[in-house]
Amino acid sequence: MTTSSERPAADIAVIGAGIVGVACALELARSGMRVLLLDRQAPGRGASYGNAGHMATEQVFPIADAGLLKRIPGMLLDPLGPLRLDWRYLPKAMPWFVKLLWNMRAAPYQASIAGIRALNEASLPAWQALLDSIGRRELLKEEGSLLIHERHESAESLTMLAMRMRAQSVPVEEWSRQAVLGRVPALTDRVRGGLFFPATGHVSDPHQVVLALHDAAERQGVRFSTCRVDSVSANEEGVRLETSAGTLVVPRVLVAAGAHSAPFVAGLCGKRVPLDTERGYHLMLPREAERLPVAVTSLERRFIMTPMxxxxxxxxxVEFAGLERPPNMQRARQLERLAQGLFQRPLNTESATPWMGFRPSLPDSLPVIDRVGPQGRVWLAFGHHHLGLTQAAITARLVRHFHDDTTDSALPPLAPYRLGRFA
Structure with a gap:
């Protein structure tokens, strides 16, 4: 680390070594910057470690929809439901949920769709280019994904969803039971059909993707430091970070700390950002690597299965319970029960391991990607909720353009992702 009287240790410090922070660090190093990457954990050990691995380019709709209000009682009463709001966290969560409901109005809702869609449409090509550039394209499986249904009465809902998606230019195909079982023969014939999304995919191991990018970043000159960032401030002369390893003074900082980003934004910009966390759970079945060829989501059971x-x-x-409460691993174990009856042969759950991580969520379902603060020294890339993996590569390309103050007409415009949208 360095003091303010010494030469800066880097041109920019990146706070957060998850998938977004590491991808940004690599792109910034390629642009000629000296990059220092900071995290209290090893790269990729936060939310990026345990995400579903699905490149969810088809998910262009905000997390809040017209059916949310009907689900609130169940969110409070069912501790193992697919969408859970811990009643003890309700007082703290209420302002965020009010903003979430406010964004369900027609104009902001459509603006959110446009913003998500713009990032998602560019996401898969950005990932292809990024993985090609480090020689690791094999980590990306571009074989599409399925959304299946089991109840006859769900067919109309799925057709309506397909129509909504086509209206947003999302490639989608309606598949019969025979088509679904032909692609995924391990499923039971209680499956009645589904939607196939050809322009999606999954990764073989989300953690390995982070590590591959980090290795490439280190070869590009990025330095990594395991430390805790306690406080941050910025002025006309630079950015000061107080860390567990000492004081660091740099010309610029990129906040890419996911669900932990809000205090850094407050310290650097004096702005309270309405960031909360969707606590996501997974259950890993190590003896079932060959069961599915593609990621499969169940409409009625509200969960996803991804082969890795x-x-x-x-x-x-998903659980709303904040950053402090211990994980409820029964929610992860519940995923095994949700899968029962979906396969011709029961899943092998021997040595299954549960996990929980914090997804960073903003009430309009859009990330913050921006350059703000004194002399534009504060750069921001956080709040991607459950689309962090999907949108990481395109976010990194956008952030790279902050360095030379240029825009690229081939990239999404930054206006929907500006910090200033929050009063």
């Missing part, structure tokens, strides 16, 4: 190199990952359950 180290097994089958069951994920998708």
């Amino acid at each position: 190199a180290e097994g089958l990952r069951l994920a998708g359950t």
Whole structure:
């Protein structure tokens, strides 16, 4: 670390070594910057470690929809439901949920869709280019994904969803039971059909993707420091970070700390950002690596199953309980029960491992990607909720353009992701 009287240790410090922070660090180093990457954990050990691994480019709709109000009683009463609001966290969560409901109005809701869609449409090509550039394209499986249904009465809902998606230019195909079982023969014939999304995919191991990018970043000159960032401030002369390893003074900082980003934004910009966390759970089944060829989501059961190199990952359950409360691993174990009856042969759950991580969520379902603060010294890339993996590569490309103050007409415009949208 360095003091203010010494030469800066880097041109920019990146706070957060998850998938977004590491991808940004690599792109910034390629632009010629000296980059210092900071995290209290090893790279990729936070939310990026346990995400569903799905490149969810089809998910262009905000997390709040017209059906949310009907689900609130169940969110409070069912501790193992797919969408859970811990009643003890309710007083703290209420301001965030009010903003969430406010964004369900027609104009902001459509603005959120446009912002999500713009990032998602550019996400898969950005990932292809990024993984090609480090020689690790094999980590990305571009074989599409499925949303299946089991109840006859769900067919109309799925058709309506397909129509809404086509209206947003999302490639989608309506598949019969025979088509679904032909692609995924391990499923039971209680499956009645589904939607196939050809422009999606999954990764074979989300953690390995982070490590591959980090290795490439280190070869590009990025330095990593395991430390806790306690406080931050910025002025016309630079950015000061007080860390567990000492004081660091740099010309610029990029906040990419996911669900932990809000205090840094407050310290650097004096702005309270309405950031909360969706606590996501997964259950990893190490003996089921070959069960599915593509990621499969169940409409009625509200969870996703993704094939990975180290097994089958069951994920998708969401809990609002803040950053402090211990994980409720029964929610992860519940995923095994959700999968029962979906397969011709029961899943092998021997040595199954549960996990919980914090997804950073903003009430309009859009991330913050911006350059703010004194002399534009504060750069921001956080709040991608459950689309952090999907949108990481395109976010890194956008952040790279902060360095030379240029725009690229091929990239999404930054206006929807500006910090200033929060009063």
